[in-house]
Amino acid sequence: MIKIENLVKRYGDLLALDHLNLQIKEGEIFGLLGPNGSGKTTALNCLLALLKYDKGTIEVFGKPMTPASYESKRQIGVVLQNVAVFEQMSVYENIDYFCSLYVTDKEKRKALVEEAITFAGLEDFRKKRPKQLSGGLLRRLNIACGIAHKPRLIILDEPTVAVDPQSRNRILEGIQELNRQGSTIIYTTHYMEEVEQICTRIAILDHGRCIASGTSEELKSMIKTGETVTIEAVALREEQLSEIRALPHVFSLTYNDQTLKISLSSAHHNFVRILHYLESQEVTFGRVFSELPTLNDVFLEITGKELRD
Numbered sequence: 001m002i003k004i005e006n007l008v009k010r011y012g013d014l015l016a017l018d019h020l021n022l023q024i025k026e027g028e029i030f031g032l033l034g035p036n037g038s039g040k041t042t043a044l045n046c047l048l049a050l051l052k053y054d055k056g057t058i059e060v061f062g063k064p065m066t067p068a069s070y071e072s073k074r075q076i077g078v079v080l081q082n083v084a085v086f087e088q089m090s091v092y093e094n095i096d097y098f099c100s101l102y103v104t105d106k107e108k109r110k111a112l113v114e115e116a117i118t119f120a121g122l123e124d125f126r127k128k129r130p131k132q133l134s135g136g137l138l139r140r141l142n143i144a145c146g147i148a149h150k151p152r153l154i155i156l157d158e159p160t161v162a163v164d165p166q167s168r169n170r171i172l173e174g175i176q177e178l179n180r181q182g183s184t185i186i187y188t189t190h191y192m193e194e195v196e197q198i199c200t201r202i203a204i205l206d207h208g209r210c211i212a213s214g215t216s217e218e219l220k221s222m223i224k225t226g227e228t229v230t231i232e233a234v235a236l237r238e239e240q241l242s243e244i245r246a247l248p249h250v251f252s253l254t255y256n257d258q259t260l261k262i263s264l265s266s267a268h269h270n271f272v273r274i275l276h277y278l279e280s281q282e283v284t285f286g287r288v289f290s291e292l293p294t295l296n297d298v299f300l301e302i303t304g305k306e307l308r309d
């Protein structure tokens with residue numbers, strides 16, 4: 001459905017997109033995951049032909065995307081980062097207005113607007129003005145305006161930034177529902193938990209490049225980390241740290257503020273082996289836990305830095 005090849009975008013001296021390649025298939029919930037400034041919004045703006053780029057090609061629905069690709073644009077719903085609704089209109093009127101840009105039949109539109117209101121959980125707020133809504137509800141209104149016409153492709157740019165957990169869950173569940181109803185979704189975020197929760201495929205962006213892509217499982221199997229063991233409130237000497245480093249399957253270790261974090265490759269009995277060592281040294285410790293790799297581990301192993309802010 002979407003093919004981006006060798007996309008280069010500069011803002012003056014800054015290289016925002018560095019030969020970006022992406023392919024998105026119909027039916028996917030495709031996650032663009034990357035830290036702030038990695039180029040997610042720039043990529044979307046190029047994709048929508050809202051921004052000129054320096055090099056590369058973009059195809060949407062099998063055709064080159066240009067500012068005049070109205071036929072393609074009609075099939076796309078966009079929810080950008082900044083809330084864009086009319087202050088002087090009610091919730092209902094806002095959704096109806098945006099829907100009317102695509103759907104002229106009044107009866108059909110009425111049904112679509114009602115559906116969008118239910119979808120966003122705005123039933124009790126139809127007559128309210130945007131300024132009477134909380135931040136989370138306002139974001140939900142912004143989304144309802146972007147999706148009411150049931151587009152074939154929906155693009156959402158960080159729709160959960162600064163929203164309460166209840167609205168966040170509602171938004172994530174709603175996106176999955178839109179996908180079940182037939183829309184392909186592109187979803188940008190810097191929250192790895194969100195892409196893990198809803199995305200069928202993920203591209204990880206850093207400095208305008210796609211550094212890895214695949215399903216969450218595929219991405220995690222690309223890296224060495226199979227397990228991370230954390231031990232809190234533990235007092236260790238340097239020689240003990242060296243001995244832990246030398247244990248089988250341990251490939252990296254950090255020790256800060258009496259918290260030991262050990263990265264291990266996937267193997268049986270990793271956890272027990274470490275506990276045995278601590279026991280043999282008569283070391284006391286607080287909480288101990290083991291975690292499977294996360295997308296942050298993927299990012300960390302490829303780039304050497306944390307995905308989190």
Ligand SMILES: Nc1ncnc2c1ncn2[C@@H]1O[C@H](COP(=O)(O)OP(=O)(O)OP(=O)(O)O)[C@@H](O)[C@H]1O
Nearest residue numbers: 011014016034035036037038039040041042043190
């Ligand atoms: N209009 C602009 N002029 C100059 N530099 C820009 C402009 N827009 C973005 N940038 C820079 O381009 C880089 C990519 O920005 P972009 O907004 O695409 O990243 P992002 O991954 O969407 O980040 P965020 O999550 O903060 O929105 C950043 O270094 C940003 O500062």
